[in-house]
Amino acid sequence: xxxxxxxxxxxxxxxxxxxxxxFNWLLARHERGELVLRIEDTDRDRSSPENVAQIIDSLRWLxxxxxxxxxxxxxxxxxxxxxLQALLDSGHAYHxxxxxxxxxxxxRRHGAERGFRGEPETGGAVRLRVPEEGATVVHDLIRGxxxxxxxxxxxxxxxxxxxxxxxxFAVSIDDLDARITHxxxxxxHLSNTPKQLLVLEAALAAGLGGRAQPPLYAHLxxxxxPDGRKLSKRHGAASLAELREAxxxxxxxxxxxxxxxxxxxxxxxxxxxxxxxxxxxLEQVSRNPARFDEVKLxxxxxxxxxxxxxxxxxxxxxxxxxxxxxxxxxxxxxxxxAVEISQEKIHTLAEFWPLAGALLDGLRDDPKARERWLxxxxxxxxxxxxxxxxxxxGFDEESVGAxxxxxxxxxxxxxxxxxxxxxVAISGTTVSPGIFESVALLGREETLRRIDxxxxxx
Ligand code: GLU
Numbered sequence: 001x002x003x004x005x006x007x008x009x010x011x012x013x014x015x016x017x018x019x020x021x022x023f024n025w026l027l028a029r030h031e032r033g034e035l036v037l038r039i040e041d042t043d044r045d046r047s048s049p050e051n052v053a054q055i056i057d058s059l060r061w062l063x064x065x066x067x068x069x070x071x072x073x074x075x076x077x078x079x080x081x082x083x084l085q086a087l088l089d090s091g092h093a094y095h096x097x098x099x100x101x102x103x104x105x106x107x108r109r110h111g112a113e114r115g116f117r118g119e120p121e122t123g124g125a126v127r128l129r130v131p132e133e134g135a136t137v138v139h140d141l142i143r144g145x146x147x148x149x150x151x152x153x154x155x156x157x158x159x160x161x162x163x164x165x166x167x168x169f170a171v172s173i174d175d176l177d178a179r180i181t182h183x184x185x186x187x188x189h190l191s192n193t194p195k196q197l198l199v200l201e202a203a204l205a206a207g208l209g210g211r212a213q214p215p216l217y218a219h220l221x222x223x224x225x226p227d228g229r230k231l232s233k234r235h236g237a238a239s240l241a242e243l244r245e246a247x248x249x250x251x252x253x254x255x256x257x258x259x260x261x262x263x264x265x266x267x268x269x270x271x272x273x274x275x276x277x278x279x280x281x282l283e284q285v286s287r288n289p290a291r292f293d294e295v296k297l298x299x300x301x302x303x304x305x306x307x308x309x310x311x312x313x314x315x316x317x318x319x320x321x322x323x324x325x326x327x328x329x330x331x332x333x334x335x336x337x338a339v340e341i342s343q344e345k346i347h348t349l350a351e352f353w354p355l356a357g358a359l360l361d362g363l364r365d366d367p368k369a370r371e372r373w374l375x376x377x378x379x380x381x382x383x384x385x386x387x388x389x390x391x392x393x394g395f396d397e398e399s400v401g402a403x404x405x406x407x408x409x410x411x412x413x414x415x416x417x418x419x420x421x422x423x424v425a426i427s428g429t430t431v432s433p434g435i436f437e438s439v440a441l442l443g444r445e446e447t448l449r450r451i452d453x454x455x456x457x458x
Pocket of ligand 1: 006007008040171184185186189
């Protein structure tokens with residue numbers, strides 16, 4: 001089996017493209033086949049080297065590799081010309097100056113159902129000659145058979161008058177030359193398939209491609225957002241680069257994307273990449289649109305975060321912080337402990353800093369939190385807390401916990417009425433990892449300093 005992923009570098013790698021790349025990769029690995037990466041960069045105005053770099057970067061981040069390529073379509077124009085000439089020489093294609101108007105006039109004469117056939121001329125665009133008889137049948141491995149009667153198909157244009165070939169022609173020749181056996185791509189390409197098959201049949205008949213066979217096709221279901229509409233920017237992160245910045249882990253993204261249209265239909269299934277490779281089969285890909293729901297991805301990402309060895313999560317957070325504007329925190333020796341006490345509470349790498357950043361780089365400023373928890377009663381409690389913590393024998397979680405609980409009991413307060421003023425005092429806000437662990441992490445000196453500042457201010 002030989003499959004390919006063939007992105008057009010006209011923008012970043014989006015979730016739909018990443019799902020296509022992943023399905024091709026899973027299939028290649030499951031079948032012990034090969035994956036070819038082809039960059040379809042023939043649209044010179046919209047393609048750019050930055051987009052190519054970004055796509056490759058996103059594939060690497062997702063930890064998908066390929067066995068051949070990248071092959072740049074733009075570098076194959078010599079071969080495309082040669083193939084075009086072979087079709088012209090063998091009579092499978094002809095020059096034609098027919099315009100859209102001419103095609104309409106033809107249909108007025110022969111009936112709207114009749115596919116357009118042009119008269120060969122000496123110059124102009126090049127059209128493929130569709131056989132008079134029979135039909136082109138697309139055997140889609142997911143959608144079943146669709147039959148296109150040749151009688152109804154127009155002779156498609158495959159090259160412009162200036163000689164440059166059209167998209168469907170280039171793709172077909174590239175697939176043929178790369179000996180692709182299975183074309184797995186988004187449903188939006190379904191309507192291109194009969195044209196590509198016609199080009200392939202003509203190319204094979206003209207002796208291009210040796211004894212190769214046209215590939216089999218599989219069109220992946222569309223992606224919708226949770227509201228059932230076509231996936232777009234308004235559903236949240238749209239590109240892989242954005243998912244990465246939002247702190248998702250590549251293994252969680254792989255797991256989630258694999259379930260978009262494949263498997264049991266249960267998008268909360270946790271499957272390691274090894275299991276995905278072992279189980280992946282095209283037969284279980286659905287025809288129905290799949291739903292991308294960032295809420296579910298976030299949930300799944302949380303599962304992966306909690307399952308990580310803490311030191312590995314610490315290393316990942318260090319590199320995430322370094323790349324997201326907190327290089328000093330990345331080098332802080334207390335980071336590892338801060339990660340450990342946050343691991344149960346975060347769903348993404350990006351959620352770490354708002355939760356625990358105050359422990360590492362100083363108080364946040366949240367006037368509402370101060371107003372709510374550091375009024376008269378809160379400050380009285382906090383003064384007690386200060387005294388207890390100053391006198392506590394040890395300063396680990398247990399000692400801190402025991403000291404705080406004793407205050408709650410003595411004053412007849414609910415635990416939150418003791419913890420929240422303290423939390424606001426040490427973090428500036430009402431969010432932090434567990435309060436005992438947070439206080440222990442800060443240490444006695446820094447905790448007392450922050451409490452004093454809170455008691456002094458106001
Ligand atoms: N270059 C096309 C795209 O990015 C894919 C073509 C194909 O897979 O046949 O949508």
